[in-house]
Amino acid sequence: MACPENMLFLIGLFMSGVLACFGERDLNATMPDKLDVLTGSCVQIPCSFDIPDRHRDQFNSAILPSGVWIKGSPYFGGRPDRVIFNSSEMVNRYQGKITGNMSQKNCTTVFFNVTTNYTDKYYFRIENQPFLATDTEKSVNIVVSDLPSSPILTVSGEVKEETPVSLNCSAVAPCPEHSPELTWTLPTQFTTENQLQENPDQTKSVLSTVTFTPSYHHHEKNITCTAVYPVGTSNKRAEHNMMLNVSFSPKDTSVSISPAHPVSVGSCVNLTCSSTANPPVTTFTWFQISEGNSTQVASGQSYTLNVTVDGGQYVCEARNSHGCGKSNEVQLAIKGQEETVNTMVSGVAAGTLGALLLISLISLFVWRRNSRLHDGLERTDNSQGQNSPVGTVCANQATAGEEPEKPAEDQPEEIHYGDIDFSKRQTKETPAAAQDRVQGQESEYAEVNVTGSRAQEPPLNNLDGLYAQVNKTGEC
Structure with missing residues (x-):
């Protein structure tokens, strides 16, 4: 009876040890769940690992461990083709390198010239004699496509009229060496700020922030963020459109x-x-x-x-x-009143137009009259400037039949009256001739007092003195 009891005890002890070890991983790898990659570009896999306590005595940190990537399944026994990369090998199926420091448990890896055949799950393994382990429960899913994924647009807070607002656009950067360039299309002026940032899963992305002040005219207008990826000698692009929802007070x-x-x-x-x-x-x-x-x-x-x-x-x-x-x-316009209003408006308009015409005519008449007076004054000044006294002019315009004047020293001083036409300088007209052109031309006469041989000059600044006598239509 004792023997079977001892056997049961040993079996129970064995099973408890198996249950204690059940679910524990031999290697704890940390990497993203998924990576979107462009055909012809590169992909960087952020990776780190840790050794469980029960295996740390088997891990020799003094020896640089080798990093191994397995495609499709963590079990490669009988399927060596699943091992696509081994850092200890010179030649591998995939062209790449481990950029992280394996001594510091950093297994970050870059694969180059990615093709669509790279789409699959990948597991990480380390080999450090005598410690060999694969994390069978953690993998990264690499998805390769010909077109990049669309950037992500987010808005910080409510978009209000006349209130500055910021929009964020982010695009994944699976190959940090060839990060995408982000550009914006907005219906207004804006400022941008771009930066390369690290995400919580250690992947990289480019973040672009645009700041602008919206108005109610921008409501329901489209904005666009475009990501341009350099791939070889060409570019691949993706964009994200979003309609602005601007809050504003009542308009129109x-x-x-x-x-x-x-x-x-x-x-x-x-x-x-x-x-x-x-x-x-x-x-x-x-x-x-x-x-x-x-x-x-x-x-x-x-x-x-x-x-x-x-x-x-x-x-x-x-x-x-x-x-x-x-x-x-x-x-509110009342029937019957709009005609009265229209009539009043028409009357006011007609009266205003008539007043303007009357003012124009009066201005023209005054201007022409002043022009004639000014011309007459200039002619008088010209005659005096040529040493032709007014008395001489009057003498040359003596009427026919009169005897010539005697020299000044032989005759007593007397006042002579002469007719001066300021519109035309010509010989004196007879009263009959003046009467014939009464209707066509206006003649102006001035009285001139001649003392001896020198005539008294009329004051130019006093029109009443200059035109002491005005003879119009033959009348004095």
């Missing part, structure tokens, strides 16, 4: 009238308020304007009223959580 608030203008006194009229807002308008309020004062008369998007004699002026106010907007004042 207006009032429509049904039935249309003009309306009859006592009839029923419906006023409807419309406005653009995001979020939508929650409250519409109606005000009547009278003598500059505003009085609330109704609420709601529509307002129905009976038309009075004066029609009345009305304003609609639209409001949401971001503010309010008011319409222009609306004046």
